[in-house]
Structures are given as C-alpha cells and as structure tokens.
Amino acid sequence: MSVDASTGTWLGRTIELEVGAVAHGGHCVARTEGRVVFVRHALPGERVLATVTEDKGGSFCRADAIEVLEASPERVEPPCPLAAPGECGGCDWQHATPKHQRELKAAVVMEQLKRLAGIERDVVVEALDGGPLDWRSRVRLVAGKDGKAGFRAHHSHRVIAVDDCPITVPGALDDVVSRNWRPGSEIEVTKDGEGQVHLRDLSTVHGKTRSRQLAGGIAVQHAAGRDWRLDAHGFWQVHPAAADVLAAVVAEWAEAPRDGVAWDLYAGVGLFASVLASQVGPRGRVLAIESGRRAVADGEENLADLPQVRWRSGRVEHLLADAPKPVDVVVLDPPRKGAGKAVVESIVEGSPDRIVYVACDPAALARDIALFKEHGYGLVDLRAFDAFPMTHHVECVALLQ
Incomplete structure (x- = not known):
C-alpha cells in the first residue's frame, strides 16, 4: 500500500x-x-x-x-445494529464480550500509568450492578435535517436517526424519538432516580440558543444515604449505580479526621462533600469549590443541614490561593482534561495527608499523578469501574499519599 x-x-x-x-x-x-x-x-x-x-x-x-x-x-454480535462502521459513534466495544471490554479498559489504564507516570501496576476494572445495557440515564441527541432525533456518527456532524438506544435506560427516549424537532436542535434527556424523565430542547434561532424545558427540570437522585434535588441537566453520574459506589470508595479512603479540614474540588452538588462532612463532624470544615453557579446553589440547598460545608463558586485554580491551610484530606473530581499543574501545586501547598482523585480519563489521571509524584505524593491504591459499558470510557479512583 x-x-x-x-x-x-x-x-x-x-x-x-x-x-x-x-x-x-x-x-x-x-x-x-x-x-x-x-x-x-x-x-x-x-x-x-x-x-x-x-x-x-x-x-x-x-x-x-x-x-x-x-x-x-x-x-460477539453487537446488540445494536448501529454499532458499526459509518454508523453511530456512541459505543466503541459492543463487538466484545463485557468481560473483555473491562480487560481492554484495564490494559489502557495500565498503559497510561506506565507511559505517563512511570508506574507499573496491575489494574482490574470492576463491573457495576445492572449489566452492560440499559444504564445510560443522561443522553444528548441532535435532530437531523429531517427533524428526526439521533446521534452523530463517529468524528462527524452527520446525524444517525434512532428508534431507541440499548445502553440507555428503558423509556428515557420514548418522547424524543416519537416526534419531529427543529433541524439542528439538541435534545437533553435525563431519567432520574425516581424514574421521571426530564426533557430539554436547545435550539439555535437567528444565531441565539434558545432553551426550552419540555418536561420536568428538577431531578431527584439517591446516593450516599441522602436524597438529592438538582438541575436535571447539571452534573450527576450517568450510571445509576456510580454515585453510590464512588461515594463509598471516597468515604473509605479519605479518612478525614474528626474536627479536621477537607477540600472537595470540582464539587458538583456536593456528593463527596457530604461524605467528608460526616467524617470531620460539626466542628470540622469542608471547603467545596465548584465553577457552576447552579450546581453551587443546588449543593447549598441539599447540604443545608451540614453547616461545616462552605461553598465557593469559581475556578479551582483561582480559589485555592486563600483556602484554609493546612488541609487534612483533598478529594478532587476534575473534568476530563484533568486538574493540571496549577491545581496540583495548589493542592500540594496545603500539605494534605491524603488525596483522593476521581477521574473519568486515564490519561489525564496519569499526567496528574506524575505531577503529584514530583512533589512526593505516591500512588497507594487505585480502583477502576466500568461506569460506561460498551464505550471506551472508564472511571478510576486513586489514593495518593
């Protein structure tokens, strides 16, 4: 060739x-x-x-x-006929057994740790309850030129119309695929912990994006022993079992001391802040930093019974300079690109005993672990979860000391 x-x-x-x-x-x-x-x-x-x-x-x-x-x-034969060349770009591994999908993801995590952080470590990707299908509780679709809702082809703007999606929780898409939409509209769907479907239409008219809430709007979720009310289209774990599992690992590894100080960075609505608050107790302090103002408002409302949690809205790298130091424990759950050098250095300045890092991208995690390693923090433990079956994505939690 x-x-x-x-x-x-x-x-x-x-x-x-x-x-x-x-x-x-x-x-x-x-x-x-x-x-x-x-x-x-x-x-x-x-x-x-x-x-x-x-x-x-x-x-x-x-x-x-x-x-x-x-x-x-x-x-194996993919459960969805659109998981094929030139078709829907949402799934990567439908043609592999679920066990082998987890093995492939484990191999990726191990390779990234070795290549980017110089760490050789065996990794096992753990399955979450519920199986490889019917798990996706939050979906974004787009309307094609014919007004039919669907997903984009891999690395393309072309829209593949769908009647349903086998990885999405049953019933979530019924009201989406049964109607016509303005071409180019983006449709956000969430099915919450109570089984309610929330539907929002984002369409661009004369260069301006118009948001219309067509159903629901306030989601109810259940995790870490609490009921949560939050913006249905704000951040929450996509897999119904993920929030509880991740909160349990954070609780086990954080070990925030009674009356101690903890940070929850990229806090969302405060899932991990609630765990840290229970550990430090009413005389401790938990600083929760989140850039999304709506998430902060939801977090303040949901954790109103925990006055030891103090919220700051803004970028993590900007707000850590005057954060209370030293800090006993830091939990961070950054976006897919990772925390980066400035945030890592700000965390290190707080001299935490333990750092619990929740990551949705193994490459970003490995890069940040390498940065922490330069400051004397080593990888003590790591767990990986198949929170996105049929796709290449994997959720990891790392403990650094």
Missing part, C-alpha cells in the same frame, strides 16, 4: 491489517509500511480489512474494520 500521490494520504483505501494492542480512545493499534493505523471495530489479535477514514499525511491514520478475516474469541 502506497500513499496516493494525488492526495498525499491513504484516505478511502482498504488495507489488510494484523491488529495489535488496544489504545486509549476506543481503537486498537496496527502497523503497516512504517505507519501506525488506529483501527475501530476491531479487537487485539484479529486480522481485518480496514478502510482508512482519516489521514492527515503524518505517521499515523485512522480506519474502520469493515471485514473480519480472523476473529478474536472475544468477539
């Missing part, structure tokens, strides 16, 4: 490949003629025919496996 002289790329070419190890991002690595090919819809050890879908002319390109010549024993 040679590069097309007219385009300088392999775009559109079909190549026979021996598929190698899994890589971060929902694909596997293959190599041919000195180039790396990131292949979706394949599994390690397979031999496939793959069509190149993206090639910018550098040392690598991306491709979709369109035919499996030699299949992995872990390959």
